[in-house]
Amino acid sequence: MTTQALIYLFVGLSFALYIGIALWSRAGSTSEFYVAGGHVGPAVNGMATAADWMSAASFISMAGLIAFLGYDGSVYLMGWTGGYVLLALLLAPYLRKFGQFTVPDFIGTRYYSKTARVVAVICLIFISFTYIAGQMRGVGIVFSRFLDVPVDLGVIAGMAIVFVYAVLGGMKGITYTQVAQYCVMIFAYLVPAFFISFLVTGNPIPQMGLGGTVADGSGDFVLQRLDATLTDLGFTAYTEGTKSTIDVFCITMALMVGTAGLPHVIVRFFTVPTARDARKSAGWALVFIALLYTTAPAVGGFARLNFTETVNETAYAEAPGWFTSWESNDLIAFNDRNGDGVMQYRSGAPFEGPPVFTGETGEAGERLVSNAPAEGENEVYVDNDIMVLANPEIANLPGWVIALVAAGGLAAALSTAAGLLLVISAAVSHDLLKQTFRPQITEKGELLAARLAATAAIVVAGLLGIYPPGFVAQVVAFAFGLAAASLFPAILLGIFSKRMNKEGAIAGMVTGLAFTFLYIAWFKLWMPQANVAENWLFGISPEGIGVIGMLLNFAVALAVSAVTKSPPVEIRRLVDDIRLPSVKASS
Amino acid sequence: MGDNISDTDASTDERARDYWRANVRLLAVLLAIWFIVSFGCGILLRDFLDQWRIGGYPLGFWFAQQGSIYAFIALIVIYVRRMRAIERRFGLGDE
Numbered sequence: 001m002t003t004q005a006l007i008y009l010f011v012g013l014s015f016a017l018y019i020g021i022a023l024w025s026r027a028g029s030t031s032e033f034y035v036a037g038g039h040v041g042p043a044v045n046g047m048a049t050a051a052d053w054m055s056a057a058s059f060i061s062m063a064g065l066i067a068f069l070g071y072d073g074s075v076y077l078m079g080w081t082g083g084y085v086l087l088a089l090l091l092a093p094y095l096r097k098f099g100q101f102t103v104p105d106f107i108g109t110r111y112y113s114k115t116a117r118v119v120a121v122i123c124l125i126f127i128s129f130t131y132i133a134g135q136m137r138g139v140g141i142v143f144s145r146f147l148d149v150p151v152d153l154g155v156i157a158g159m160a161i162v163f164v165y166a167v168l169g170g171m172k173g174i175t176y177t178q179v180a181q182y183c184v185m186i187f188a189y190l191v192p193a194f195f196i197s198f199l200v201t202g203n204p205i206p207q208m209g210l211g212g213t214v215a216d217g218s219g220d221f222v223l224q225r226l227d228a229t230l231t232d233l234g235f236t237a238y239t240e241g242t243k244s245t246i247d248v249f250c251i252t253m254a255l256m257v258g259t260a261g262l263p264h265v266i267v268r269f270f271t272v273p274t275a276r277d278a279r280k281s282a283g284w285a286l287v288f289i290a291l292l293y294t295t296a297p298a299v300g301g302f303a304r305l306n307f308t309e310t311v312n313e314t315a316y317a318e319a320p321g322w323f324t325s326w327e328s329n330d331l332i333a334f335n336d337r338n339g340d341g342v343m344q345y346r347s348g349a350p351f352e353g354p355p356v357f358t359g360e361t362g363e364a365g366e367r368l369v370s371n372a373p374a375e376g377e378n379e380v381y382v383d384n385d386i387m388v389l390a391n392p393e394i395a396n397l398p399g400w401v402i403a404l405v406a407a408g409g410l411a412a413a414l415s416t417a418a419g420l421l422l423v424i425s426a427a428v429s430h431d432l433l434k435q436t437f438r439p440q441i442t443e444k445g446e447l448l449a450a451r452l453a454a455t456a457a458i459v460v461a462g463l464l465g466i467y468p469p470g471f472v473a474q475v476v477a478f479a480f481g482l483a484a485a486s487l488f489p490a491i492l493l494g495i496f497s498k499r500m501n502k503e504g505a506i507a508g509m510v511t512g513l514a515f516t517f518l519y520i521a522w523f524k525l526w527m528p529q530a531n532v533a534e535n536w537l538f539g540i541s542p543e544g545i546g547v548i549g550m551l552l553n554f555a556v557a558l559a560v561s562a563v564t565k566s567p568p569v570e571i572r573r574l575v576d577d578i579r580l581p582s583v584k585a586s587s
Numbered sequence: 588m589g590d591n592i593s594d595t596d597a598s599t600d601e602r603a604r605d606y607w608r609a610n611v612r613l614l615a616v617l618l619a620i621w622f623i624v625s626f627g628c629g630i631l632l633r634d635f636l637d638q639w640r641i642g643g644y645p646l647g648f649w650f651a652q653q654g655s656i657y658a659f660i661a662l663i664v665i666y667v668r669r670m671r672a673i674e675r676r677f678g679l680g681d682e
Contacts, residue, residue, distance in 0.1 A: 066652075071633075074651035078625045081656045085621045088663045089614050207653060211642035221643025239637070239648045249630050256625075279670060283663040290656050297652040579607050581679050 003399035007146050010403040011410060014184050015161055018414070021180060022165030022173045030447050033170030034101040034426050040175055040271040046284025048175045049268045051182035051411070052419035053080075053259075053285070054292060055131070056138025059185060059412035064387030066300035067307075070230075072241035073300065075248055075543075079255025081286060081293050086260040088282030092269040094495045094578045096278035101270065102423070103263045103487060104431040110494040111502040112571055114436050119509050121427045123486040124263045129460065131262075131479040132420045136465025138413035145329055145389060146406035155465040158414060159458050166418045166425075167454045171271060174418045181411035186291055188408025189388075193295045196302050196395045206298030226305050233312065234347035234376075238301065243541075244533065250544030258480030258546055261488030264419040267426070275581045303387040306394050311380060312345040316364040319343070322393035327367055330355060331383040334366040337373055348376035355381055417461065425454035478520055481542070485512035485549025493557055498575045504561025512553030519545045606677040613669050617662050624650065624658040 001009070027033040040048070058080070066073030098106055103124060108117025136155050143154025165173045197209035201222060214220050220228075227237040236242050243251075259265065268285075269278045310320065316334055326332045333355040334343055341364040351371035358368045369381075389409065392401045429450035434441055441449070486509045493500040493508075520542040523531040533539055540548065566572075628636060633647030641649050 071648055071651065074629060074648075077652050078629055078655050081659055082621065082625050085617075085659050085662050089617060089666055208642070211644040211649070213643065223643045223645070223648075239645050245630060249626060252625065252630065276667075276671070276674075279663075279667045283660065283667055286660050286663055290660055294653055294656055576603065579610075580603055581674060 001399070003402055004148075006399050006403040007406050010400075010407040011147065014180075014407045014411060017180055018161060018177045019164050021176045022169045025173045025176050026168050027170035027172045027447075030101075030430070030443055030450065032172045033447055033450050034422075034430065035267070035270040036170075036172040036175045038099075038271060038273060040273075042272055042277040042281035043284045044175070044179060045268060045272050045277075045281045046286075047182045047288050048178035048271075049265065049281065049285035050288035050292075051178040051185060051415040052174075052268055053265055053289060053416070054182075054185065054412055055416035056135050056141075056409065056413035058292065058296075059189065060138055060141070060388050060409050061385050063296045063299040063303065063391075064384035066297050067304040067387045068384055070236065070238040070241060070304075072243045072248065073297070074241075075243075075251040075255060077293055077297060079252045080259055081289060082252070082256040083259025084282055084286040084289070086256060087265070087269075088279055088286075091260060091266065091491055091495070092278040092282050093275040093581075095266060095491070096269050096272060097275040097578050097581065099270070101267075101430055102426045103266050103491070104427055105435070106494065107487075107490055107505070108431065108435060110571065110574065111490075111500075111505045112568065113502040113506065116490075116502055116506050116509075117431055117436060119506060119513075120487065120490070121431050123482060123509065123513060124427050125424060127262065127479045127483050127487075128264065128420045128424050129464065130482075131264075132417055132424075132457075132461045133464035135413045135417040135420070136461050139410060139417075140465055141385065142389075142406055142409040142413070145326075146402075152466050155462050158410070158417070158465075159462040162414055162418050162421065163455065163458050166421050166458070167451050170450070171267075171422055174415075174422055175271060177418070178415045181415040182288060184411040185408045185415070186288070188404040188411070189292050189299075190295060191404060192392045192395070192397055192401050193299050195397050195401065196306075196391060197298060199395055200302045200305065206295045206302075210298040210301050222301060222305065226301060229305065229308055233308070233345065236347075238304065244539050246539050247533075247541050247544055250540045250547045252544075254484050254544045254546035254550075255480050257484040257488050257550055259483075261483035261486070261491070262479070263427075263483075263487065264416075264423045266491075267423055268419070299391065300387065303391050303394065306391075307382070307387070308345060310394065311343055313342060315342050316366050317341065320394075322390050325393075326386050326390055330357065331386050333357070333369055333381040334364075335369055335371075335373065335379050335381065336362060336364060336366060337377075337379055339363070343380050344377055345380045346376060346378040348378045349374040350378045350381045421454050421457045421461065424457040425450050428453035428457075478517075481516045481520055481546030481549060482513060484546035485516040485553055489550055489553040489557060493554070495575070495578060497558075497561075498572050499561060499566055500557060501561045501564055501567045503564040504557040504559075507560040508553040508557030511556040512549040515552055516546050516549035519549075602677055602679075606673065606679060609673045609677075610670070613666070613673065617666055621659070621662055625655040629655050 031037050062076055095106055104117045104120035107120040139158035140151035140154045143149050144151045165177050193206045194204045197206040198204040201209040201212040202215035203209045203212050210222055214222055214225050223239055227239055231237050272278050272281050335350045351373050353371055355369045356371055358370045360368045362368050392405055429446055433449055434446050490505050490509050523542045629651035636647035637645035639646040
């Protein structure tokens with residue numbers, strides 16, 4: 001069978017599996033639609049959480065980012081795992097004990113205020129939509145590269161699949177499809193990683209391979225070889241970073257706290273039966289996530305080494321097949337500035353901005369670009385994303401591994417998109433309609449509203465995927481920064497401070513949200529040319545500024561609550577109740 | 588429970604308060620370790636730790652890209668176990 005046929009087979013089988021599960025687990029009540037009835041076991045929920053959490057960015061982009069960032073890539077590894085410690089210790093068990101359906105539910109009830117609930121809904125919808133745009137782009141990329149269909153058609157196919165299982169199945173359907181998607185995704189990630197680690201180092205375990213020696217008899221450690229190869233070409237050594245320590249610190253913190261504050265992650269802990277299960281489940285989730293996250297740095301390191309050694313000083317005419325096939329997808333470009341037909345891969349950009357192809361080909365057969373050349377000698381443009389997608393081809397792995405990676409990338413993007421769609425629809429039907437504007441709505445009406453809201457959200461998400469708002473990776477900084485600066489402090493104070501009242505919480509959320517939003521929008525959208533370290537507040541980049549937003553939120557909330565009246569006695573009783581696991585019947 | 592904890596309001600309140608203190612103490616210890624392995628070893632002390640190696644990994648780099656993640660898992664496992672023990676001690680728990 002050809003690789004192309006294998007890809008269609010694997011992707012088709014995985015889609016049939018998801019739809020089969022969706023039909024088998026349809027949601028019949030709002031409780032099933034929002035929280036799967038609260039009957040999901042801790043290990044199953046952990047696995048679903050891992051799929052929910054690990055998005056197209058984790059599966060497709062992260063190893064590539066690490067490959068090009070080296071040590072600086074650690075911010076993603078620590079940031080996107082350390083948040084689970086905060087979640088397990090500070091939020092999940094108490095939110096489960098509180099026992100409602102959504103994150104705004106907690107904030108609205110704890111702060112006895114419809115205003116607080118609506119502010120939380122606004123934060124949630126903004127965070128979730130910025131996040132979902134990236135998922136849909138991921139679906140489009142996988143479709144266009146592996147299945148040779150246009151990106152738009154790929155996005156529409158993805159929307160149709162998610163529609164079937166998110167709208168029919170609600171949280172119940174999503175939970176079990178996410179379990180299946182986790183299995184597809186992790187298998188698709190680990191198999192090529194084992195192969196590549198074995199090829200490069202002779203040790204199939206990637207986590208050990210990256211710390212091992214290159215299997216060419218030289219006795220060099222992989223990381224030493226990488227450092228030496230890269231510094232020779234003018235790059236920073238792989239194990240050193242270029243970001244300042246304060247920036248690495250703040251980005252890591254913002255990603256950790258942001259992870260703990262992401263509504264689609266938090267809501268998964270409403271689906272387990274008890275507070276104790278919520279703790280266990282966070283542990284399981286981190287174990288399943290760590291399988292991919294400890295493998296990613298190895299994949300990144302090997303890919304960088306392979307790519308550099310294969311491409312640098314190779315004549316374009318002799319470039320391997322994957323090079324030209326990714327070039328035809330706009331993700332690679334060769335700008336032969338010295339006209340020798342040989343690819344010089346050096347530090348720095350080959351030209352200004354992303355490639356704009358002219359449609360003509362150069363002497364060696366490369367696609368020409370019209371971009372103005374940049375300083376330096378580098379001739380090769382490469383998009384981070386190809387490191388995972390092209391890795392099996394770069395390492396000459398068999399066709400079924402490539403097909404597996406295609407199915408895995410789709411599983412990662414679809415599982416996260418479905419989780420996000422669900423929190424958006426629950427926020428609209430439950431928080432805005434049932435709890436705020438239309439309290440007389442029947443359960444049947446609410447369930448219908450939830451399905452309609454999910455449908456509308458899918459359409460918006462699809463449009464965001466077809467017409468991506470600017471550079472999607474930049475927009476993702478919003479999601480984490482805003483979650484860290486708005487929702488996390490409000491939830492944490494709601495549990496750990498009995499004195500915190502609605503005035504403090506609302507003032508804190510609005511301050512954190514406004515500050516973080518303006519800072520990121522200023523540097524990312526309005527004044528991108530000013531986005532350099534000299535202009536940053538305390539040298540903190542927009543990716544890390546959520547930490548300052550969070551501190552402002554805490555400070556404002558505590559100050560305002562200190563000068564306004566304390567919350568009513570039933571709220572303090574509610575907090576007491578949340579803090580205790582249900583008391584056993586006395587002996 | 589065999590323990591002679593009477594269920595008057597006063598003792599239940601006291602029990603709840605002690606339980607909460609024990610919980611917060613445990614959180615403080617675990618979060619201190621969380622901070623030390625990631626922000627300490629992986630970021631602030633990285634250059635200092637890089638003078639030692641684990642195989643081919645410089646030690647600070649290893650903490651940043653591998654070690655801290657393993658430590659996070661260990662922290663949650665310890666937390667789940669210790670909380671069970673605390674709940675048992677105070678006769679609380681959700682069965």
